[in-house]
Amino acid sequence: KEILERTLDYGIELYPNSAELYFNYGSLSMTFNDFLKALVYLNKALEIDPQLNDIKRRIAICEDKIAGTTEQ
Numbered sequence: 773k774e775i776l777e778r779t780l781d782y783g784i785e786l787y788p789n790s791a792e793l794y795f796n797y798g799s800l801s802m803t804f805n806d807f808l809k810a811l812v813y814l815n816k817a818l819e820i821d822p823q824l825n826d827i828k829r830r831i832a833i834c835e836d837k838i839a840g841t842t843e844q
Contacts, residue, residue: 776800791821798830807834807841 780797798813811834818827
């Protein structure tokens with residue numbers, strides 16, 4: 773996980789307007805159940821490219837997971 777995060781950080785540093793890199797970072801964070809972090813990266817991807825495939829569904833999943841953890 774750490775190596776992937778460093779790689780994505782580096783990619784974002786080189787290509788700060790790459791919606792795909794932010795999307796991938798958000799997706800990685802979802803894999804490790806870090807939905808708050810995922811939401812930050814996915815929202816940035818959405819800001820850069822609102823037409824990115826599957827972005828809105830993943831944001832909704834994160835929001836549902838976050839809401840579910842605060843309700844318990």
